[in-house]
Amino acid sequence: MATSTEQVEITSATELRELLGEPKPQAVTKERVRLHEIDRQFLAASPFCLVATADADGNCDVSPKGDPAGFTLVLDDTTIAIPERPGNRRTDGFLNILANPHVGLVYLIPGRGETLRLNGRARLVRDAPFFEQMVVKGHRPVLALVVEIEQIFFHCAKAFLRSGLWRPETWDPEVLPPHPQIIKRVQRTEQTLEELEVYYGPQYAKRLYAD
Numbered sequence: 001m002a003t004s005t006e007q008v009e010i011t012s013a014t015e016l017r018e019l020l021g022e023p024k025p026q027a028v029t030k031e032r033v034r035l036h037e038i039d040r041q042f043l044a045a046s047p048f049c050l051v052a053t054a055d056a057d058g059n060c061d062v063s064p065k066g067d068p069a070g071f072t073l074v075l076d077d078t079t080i081a082i083p084e085r086p087g088n089r090r091t092d093g094f095l096n097i098l099a100n101p102h103v104g105l106v107y108l109i110p111g112r113g114e115t116l117r118l119n120g121r122a123r124l125v126r127d128a129p130f131f132e133q134m135v136v137k138g139h140r141p142v143l144a145l146v147v148e149i150e151q152i153f154f155h156c157a158k159a160f161l162r163s164g165l166w167r168p169e170t171w172d173p174e175v176l177p178p179h180p181q182i183i184k185r186v187q188r189t190e191q192t193l194e195e196l197e198v199y200y201g202p203q204y205a206k207r208l209y210a211d
Contacts (some may be wrong), residue, residue, distance in 0.1 A: 082140060
């Protein structure tokens, strides 16, 4: 047993398996390589996903993507496309993809405990006929993330059940200061707190699709 200041690391796959055991057969065999009809239904109902990327040196990034439910377009049984909307223009994940195309995606549906996980190789597309199917509030995406799927499976609800994520009685939005105050504390910005409060105020939601 480690003391309060000692850390005991795991340094091999053998150690890891000795600690956690082998996966159950059902966990191993649930992987698929083509979208099932139920996968398509899940994507059609999902308004949110997380996109994980890494650059050539292994530096990682996870970026949230959200739009009206069904924003991810299924091109065929092994290919999906995610529209890019106006953001902060850091493009961390996109720069990673240019160096390393491997991506991992986790799709959520509010209120559902299970998630849909997709892994594959991505590329950036600046125009294609299917862009017309991704117009939201008159906004046509300037690019799309196209993912060639290599692995698909559903992830169980245990993390959501443990966290109580979808239980409103556990929600406490006031646990942290308002976002403008956080920005003022942790970022270098010439904007005053009052200016930040205006920027992130009621008009913020009206600019979601503005260039």
